[in-house]
Amino acid sequence: MTIESEIRQRLVESFAPTRLEVVNDSHKHAGHSxxxxxxxxxxxxxxxxxxxxxxxxVARHRAVHKALGDLTVRVHAMAIDAG
Structure with missing residues (x-):
């Protein structure tokens, strides 16, 4: 399972979102720190x-991070727009 699909699965299970977009931006950072x-x-x-x-x-971001658990330390950067 890819990290992208794990992110999507955990957020769906935790929040039953009405809208969810998970975008892998890694290609924009190739060769960067x-x-x-x-x-x-x-x-x-x-x-x-x-x-x-x-x-x-802040509470929304904390809730998303909690739902993602260990995934947050397996990626370098994650931009979150939660509402």
Whole structure:
């Protein structure tokens, strides 16, 4: 299973989002710091879910990080747009 599909699966299971976009941006960072050559080092996530709606920005990000668990340390960078 790819990291991208694991991200998607964990977020769907945790939040049942109404909108979810997981984009692998690793190709934009090839050769840069943090590029481990795996092609799965940088991601962007856009998530909209009722479970996140009442939380502040920091709390939403913490909830996403908690849902992703060990995946957050397996990638170099992850941009999160949660609401």
């Amino acid at each position: 943090g590029d481990d050559g795996s092609g799965e080092s940088h991601f962007s996530v856009l998530i909209r879910a009722e479970a996140l709606a009442g939380l502040g920005r």
